[in-house]
Amino acid sequence: MNAKTLTQSFNFQSTTVRPTMQRTLMMSMIALSMGGMSVAAQAQTQQQTEIEQLRQEVQALRGLIEQQKVQNAQTASAIANVQRSSASPSPILKTAKGAEFNLYGNVRLDASYQVEGSSRDLPYNHINAVALEGNNESSDRLRSTLSATRLGLDFKSPVGDRDVKGKIEVDFLGGSNFDNLRIRHAYLNYGNWLIGQTWSNFAIPDYMPETIDALAFVGGAVKRTPQVRHTTKFSPQTNLVVAAEDPKDATISQRLPALTARLNHQFADNLNVSVRAMGHEKRVNSEEEMAWGVGVGVKYEVIPGTTLKADYYHVKGDSSFVSFTNRGVVAQANGDLIQSEFDSIMVGITQKFSDKIHGTLGYGYMSFDENQSYTNILKNSFPKDSTQSDATRANKELWQGWANIFYSPRKPLSFGLEYVYGERTALEAVNGSKTGEDNRINAVAIYNF
Template sequence: MKLNHTFLALMAAGLCSLPPAAFAQTAKDFEDMRNELKALRAELNALKAQQAQAPAAAPAASASAWNDRIEAVELKQKDAVVLGDIPGSFRLPGSETSIRVYGYAEANMVKDFKGTAPGDHFTNLMEQPLGDARGGKTSLTAQTSRFGFETSTPTAVGTFNTKIEADFYAYCGSECNRNRLRLRHAYGEYAGWLIGQTWSTFMDTDNLPETVDFNGPPGATFRRPAQVRYTYNNPNLAKFQFALEEPTDGAKGLNFVARVDKAFDWGNVNARLLSHEQRIEGFSKRGLGFGLGAGYKITGTATLMAQYTRLDGDGDGAYLIGANYPVLDGSTVRLDRSHGLVIGLSNVFSEKMRATVSLGAVRSRQRLGDDYVNAYGGEGNHKLYQWHAGMYYLPIKNVELGSELIGGRRTTFDGQKGDMLRLNLQARYLFN
């Protein structure tokens, strides 16, 4: 915890060291001060010329007053901070780097009407209690609050961008208090190259429905690995990305991702390929993944989105949320063959209200009697589906109130079922 406290203290000190006028000045304000300073200097020079021709005591006093005015404007200019090149950012005088500080404080209340899955405040359908489980718990948490900052610096071949973001939801084992600092994003981006930690290149963030629930529906990718990514964007053709990503826990070889995206006036489409290694007790196997995604603008305010993912195994449960873990069958690593689908429909009713309904589903292609199921057990997940119906209301600027009803069902290989039904209420207070 000492490192976490030190990090927070350094960030707080950095923010507090900004000039008092930070965020208050615009580029026009700064230019007006420069023009005022030039005018004052011109008037002072004219006054000095008059003194040289007809020296007197009164002009000397006036010159002193002019000097005081010039000094005041210089101090004001020195303390000024101007708007940066990215929305919500600022720049210090003499610096070309735009800096944006952002984040939000967030509180969630979750009420389970069925049984509560272990290990998390938010949805965890993969471990939903089986049978007619009732009397789920009510929980409150603010651990998903976050903060971050990003920078943008112009160069001869484009901008150099950086980003660091953290929240307080670090994993620390089942049924523990996760209230500790966790790194979400940390990367630099320049001339098409990205190096650092951020969303996986295999993840379709463009077509992932918004949910009040922090985890969202199963059936999609939700991973933030360290990676090296190269992007080639040809607006007339498509955007191509290639990445080497941090391997799954225990694996030694890097994961490889290739992706192509195409944007249209009506929406977007993408296709993704993944090669990843899974390793258990010294035995390994390489699996493949494939994904398709699309978004369609039904109207100016309504958007339909969908994504499909096919994956061979998933050791850390993040390349396909809801897929079963690989297992060791003698000296053979068995990979679950899973299919995931997520569909969502969102609509912005006004500046103060938006809503989204979504469905996520995962299905294993294994069956009782298959080698994988014999090694994994009958209680492995055969089918999962989970639906969300939520909305956000913005009563005042920078405040969002969310509510969402969530339901789902888990079905195991041997036919057992576990149902989920819960309500998630949220209050979020944003800055910048």
Template structure:
């Protein structure tokens, strides 16, 4: 009994001791835990402080980068603002930026032309063409001497010159509103005169700059000196001579106002009347008495096959108190026969067409013995075949002619009138070799004949060579 009691007492006290032991254990452990917690917090605080420092450093670096980027953008904007305006869309000239400092914003300035050396040997049947005249420099049918029997042209004669060298300047602008502006000036060294002391072939061969074209374009309008709207420049053959088919082609540059819309173009151009004297056949000085401008209209269509155009001309002629009117028409174009061949042509006819055709081979009008003014009828044309033998060698064969209807029934028709030009014609053939792009070396043979009303005639034979570099 006693033993069982003691055993039970011991067993009943064990649970009571366990809470006390746990409390003592916690009490003993608490200082260590508190100490450990304090160290951990300090470590965390140190890490947090370190992270805060790193974040602050990153923020400072980002702010510096943003400031640098802003400064760089400002500098780039300043550089862009200082740069010339960009070139307009389309085919660009050689320079990268516009260089016309005095032009409108966005203006593109361009420069071009060619250097051309011509050397020719001429043989005329009925006398010699005067030295220094235009007929010695290129084919001008009105300068072919016609003297009749007993007159010999003598030996052939040679001329060498570079007067047809040319240069042009152009300033082109497209406004923000899409308007197109163009200023164009073109010059060469033929026809401008020369210094009487040094401008000759004795020593310096100095020749003056000569105005060819000078005009401004605004969208569809052109104002200034340019090719006449009655002339189809695109139909001219690939000649070594300045023109080649001079007899039957229209060839006029003059001041005008022109409007172009689609296939149509119209112009009012500088009027001028050339006058021949029926009694003597001599050409009177040009009349500046005109009041109305020469009026032209043209219709043009083109495609891969070439182009075709028709032009009309209306004119008033005036000399003192006498007036007359005239009208003419021109049909011309270019037809591609394939990759290597094309045909170029022109046909002209009308009353008072003289000044516009063949460099004034015939006069616009004639003055009869009663002082009456009459428009002179004229006809002319040319045809030319161009063939490319290779990418570097090409050739051309050309024929041209002009006829004038001199009215012998006019009062005062006299002996002198029998010497006026009735017709002229010519044929040319050439070969042009281009060893390098833009460089042409060519040779051409030509034969021309001029006939007058009394059936006398004179001819011209010429061999011409050229070297031409375009830029």
């Protein structure tokens, strides 16, 4: 085949193939275009679906937020109501001169059933004077009183750059029959100084195990005295309190106040210790002797909810600070003074069973040194209209043990039940008996306000 023939053949094939290729290419482009349009349509549809789902989720979230707002408002209202109902202390009031004060107190009903013993018509403890066996005991008898009902006022007023703070508190346990209004506390605090009447700096109740009896049990003290007191703080854990006190000792002619000192120290969060000392001149006619005493108190939280308390005293020549003692000093015929001397201890453990229930188990003991000269003076002394000498009224030993339980169903209310048994041994016998017993059941109901 010659060149011309090849050329013509090639041209013929090219002419024949080109339209076919063009058609194929065009169809491919159309197919690609249609596929792209389909993918775009699918993508648009999917996007619209996602947008709709997102819109629904936003609506649901808005609903949850609104619901949470309502719940928060209800919770805040409930908390506010609880805070208002449990607010303490009560709203502060003001006097016309701008002093702020809070009023508080309680209504208290005490009842005591004397199983055996006693010689006085009292619902409170008098272990040092219970009848000796076979000598007119007052057994199987119920007594009740509201004399321990209390009313108090705390106040403060700015003076310079400090506040003067104070307290006035009264109850109805005054007089020989414990049915007259009396001052419990009445004092002012300014800085480190206290002036007025409050708990003695020597015989304090802080380390006494809890009792229902308003006068406490043997080994303890509930003494309040007029005093001038100063507190020195050495550290947050240690302070020294010194005071000049009027112990109101009716058995002497007083010309000087008693001097007392108390060192308090906190060894740990659960251990507090107090060491105390007292000195006081005892003057009868022109003769005088120095009375003195020391005391140690301990409070120890053994484990959370279990607390141990103990209080010890050794005193010579004084009967005005610690409760239930013999006469501190007596005069002989020649004028010389003889002093009584004693040791006492009170110990107890308190267990908290729940927020509403707690109880205490306690024991108290007091022992007087034997001094025949002291006893002889009392044997020859007879109170007016009495056939018994003072020696039968004074004691060689006293002891009491008790167990109680307190129940507080609601915050203002408290109820207690207590059993106590104790004995006294007199210096001299009456009708052949030196021993008297105190066997009682105590109950109390208190409403605090």
